[in-house]
Amino acid sequence: MTDGGAEVAVSLVVADDQASVREALAVMLDIADGITVVATATNGAEAVAAVSRHTPDVVLMDLHMPVLNGVEATGRIKAAKPEVQVVVLTSLDDDESILAALEAGASGYLTKEADRAKIEQAVRTAADGQVVLAPEVQRRLLTLASRRARAADEREEFGFTSREKEILGLIGEGLRNPEIAARLVISEATVKTHINNLFAKAGFHSRAEAVRYALSTPAPAPYRFT
Incomplete structure (x- = not known):
């Protein structure tokens, strides 16, 4: 992400109800060049609240979460702050999940089989306003x-x-x-x-x-x- 030719760090919220996954993603991405994790969330409602507080560039969103699932959280985020990009990172890769996330406003969809480099690139690409889709999702x-x-x-x-x-x-x-x-x-x-x-x-x-x-x-x- 650039601003007048200068690199600007991409601000990120990580939302996942599994503590080990959430914490690992937050640490991994926060040390990546050009990415700053500004908040984490344990469910969709917390993700919506974090976006309201921080207005990040990107949210990395799990789908299956308590209180408010990732699809509903994505819809609320895009309705309130359409400039915030949402990239889904989930174990679900069925047609219904993919379409529900895209229709809610997600601009990216990765499965949790994605490696570190792919996740980092997805965050940067989404911040630039591009669509990010895993190969299996593309198929x-x-x-x-x-x-x-x-x-x-x-x-x-x-x-x-x-x-x-x-x-x-x-x-x-x-x-x-x-x-x-x-x-x-x-x-x-x-x-x-x-x-x-x-x-x-x-x-x-x-x-x-x-x-x-x-x-x-x-x-x-x-x-x-x-």
Whole structure:
């Protein structure tokens, strides 16, 4: 994360109900270059309160927590402070969990199999406003995006061109601009132009919003962890 060319430390809140995991993450990330852990939380409610106090750049959020689960906490955080990025770090990698987190406003999703370097990079990438998805999550999103391609083709509310729809689908798969350019055999500048156009048409303010729209379905029943 930079400010006028100078490196600025990314402020971070770590939320996990398992003390050993929470403390290990907090120590590991606080000593990482360019990251400062400003608070930890043992449940979703504490995470929301910590964000209210500190307004961090990023929250590293577990999903299965007491009092208030990670999905609900993410929704409250994004409603109150949309500039705060939430990266999910969880053992859950099923479709329902992934979609619930993204729809709540998470801009990243990693499983706890991720190593130290991947977690550090995810925090930095999210702070820069980019989407962060674990490879296994990308594979699931690819399946979901393919399954919903027909429904996406039928949506005309924003007047997307066929190419814009195609690029939106690839964004939904978690691909970055260079990867989209390679897939479609077009220049990265052309990809950026199409993305700017579809963002303007749909009123998207971030890539995370585009991902959620690309994967959107009729409103599901309220999500709950058991």
